[in-house]
Amino acid sequence: MANVKKRGNSYRIRVSCGYDVKGSQRYENMTWRIPEGMSEIKAEKEANRQAVLFEEKCKNGFSTTSVKFEIFLDQWFNEIAKIKYKERSLDTYEGLSKRVRKEIGHLRLDKITTRDIQRMISALIDGKRNDGKDGKISAKTVKQHVTLTSSVFEYAIKTQLVSYNPCKNATLPEHEKKERDIYSLDEASKFISLLSKETGHKFDLAVFLILAVYTGFRRGELLGLEWNDFSDGFSVVTVQRAACYSKKLGYFTSTPKTKKSLRTLKLPKEIAS
Numbered sequence: 172m173a174n175v176k177k178r179g180n181s182y183r184i185r186v187s188c189g190y191d192v193k194g195s196q197r198y199e200n201m202t203w204r205i206p207e208g209m210s211e212i213k214a215e216k217e218a219n220r221q222a223v224l225f226e227e228k229c230k231n232g233f234s235t236t237s238v239k240f241e242i243f244l245d246q247w248f249n250e251i252a253k254i255k256y257k258e259r260s261l262d263t264y265e266g267l268s269k270r271v272r273k274e275i276g277h278l279r280l281d282k283i284t285t286r287d288i289q290r291m292i293s294a295l296i297d298g299k300r301n302d303g304k305d306g307k308i309s310a311k312t313v314k315q316h317v318t319l320t321s322s323v324f325e326y327a328i329k330t331q332l333v334s335y336n337p338c339k340n341a342t343l344p345e346h347e348k349k350e351r352d353i354y355s356l357d358e359a360s361k362f363i364s365l366l367s368k369e370t371g372h373k374f375d376l377a378v379f380l381i382l383a384v385y386t387g388f389r390r391g392e393l394l395g396l397e398w399n400d401f402s403d404g405f406s407v408v409t410v411q412r413a414a415c416y417s418k419k420l421g422y423f424t425s426t427p428k429t430k431k432s433l434r435t436l437k438l439p440k441e442i443a444s
Contacts, residue, residue, distance in 0.1 A: 173222035180205050182218040186229045199229050201334055204284075228331065240283060240323070241276030243332070244268060247323045257425060262417045267319050270295060275320070281333050288341040292317065296344055310344040317343060359384060382408075386436055391415060395424050405442075409435040 174185040181204045188197040203221045205214045248268075252261055274291040275283055295313045321338035328336060354362060363384060369377035382393055386408065394414035401408050410432060412424045427433055 173226045175218055175222045177215075177218070178202075182214075182221070184218070184222045184225050186222075186226045188229055199225075201225050225334070228334070238280050238332070239276065240278050240280050241272045243280050243327060244272065244276065244323055247326050251322075251326055257415075258417045258420055258423075259415045259425070262419070263315075264319055267316050270298065271316055271320055280327060283337050285337045285340045288317065288320065288337050291320075292341060292343065310346040314343050314346070317341060381442060385438060385442055389413065389428070389432075392427060392432065395427075406438050406440070407435060408438060409433075 176183045176185075181202050184201045184203060186199045188199050190196055201221075203218055205218075209217070248261075248264070252264060256264065271291070274294055275287055278287060292313060295308055295316055298308050317338055321336060324333065324336040324338060327333045363381055366377040366381050379393060382388065382396075383390075386393075388410060391413035392410045395412040396408070396410075397412075400411060410427055413427045413432070414422065415425050416422050
């Protein structure tokens with residue numbers, strides 16, 4: 172039977188799991204934190220319920236571990252990320268992982284709490300950019316770090332190494348939405364008119380920019396276009412790939428970002444001609 176002991180605003184739950192090869196008794200431990208506002212009576216009942224569930228998990232092979240987060244992060248990259256994500260996304264996650272390793276990599280996977288994640292978020296908010304530009308890390312980039320960390324914990328839950336994800340209750344900084352500065356119809360018309368007059372070494376760039384205005388394709392999709400992607404006298408264009416870059420592979424082409432990105436568009440006559 173599980174041993175349940177209250178410790179401040181949490182309960183320590185310990186389950187005996189027999190003996191190891193040396194004859195020493197083995198225990199598995201977990202900590203259940205009392206939700207804010209829950210009465211003492213309800214907390215005790217819930218702690219006992221969690222103890223029963225934890226004991227059942229232990230019987231089915233669940234095991235806590237003393238592995239450090241950075242070690243399990245490497246396992247996540249090898250066992251999940253390399254299968255699930257494309258090379259460009261892997262590059263992004265590799266970059267994000269550097270700060271995550273610095274902040275929580277040294278901590279035991281099963282001992283990391285929401286408070287540890289919150290400390291990491293605070294450190295990221297105060298941190299400097301890695302690209303050499305002035306200013307601090309954006310709220311969007313902070314969220315990406317936490318998303319990576321959360322993905323690692325979700326895998327740890329699936330493999331029964333931990334019982335909860337400490338990222339779920341963390342508070343993220345609000346993302347400031349910047350208003351986009353876009354051309355008016357008159358400005359766009361004048362811009363295209365000027366581009367249409369370009370010749371020589373600037374012609375390729377002019378074509379690129381005109382296609383960008385008319386199609387709304389992403390930069391990588393435009394750079395990934397080939398002659399055979401145009402049909403019906405250049406009046407129809409189909410996105411079939413995107414140009415990408417990674418530190419390992421350099422420049423290469425790959426499938427577009429999403430399935431919906433595979434699309435065909437009819438171009439105006441003035442562009443096709």
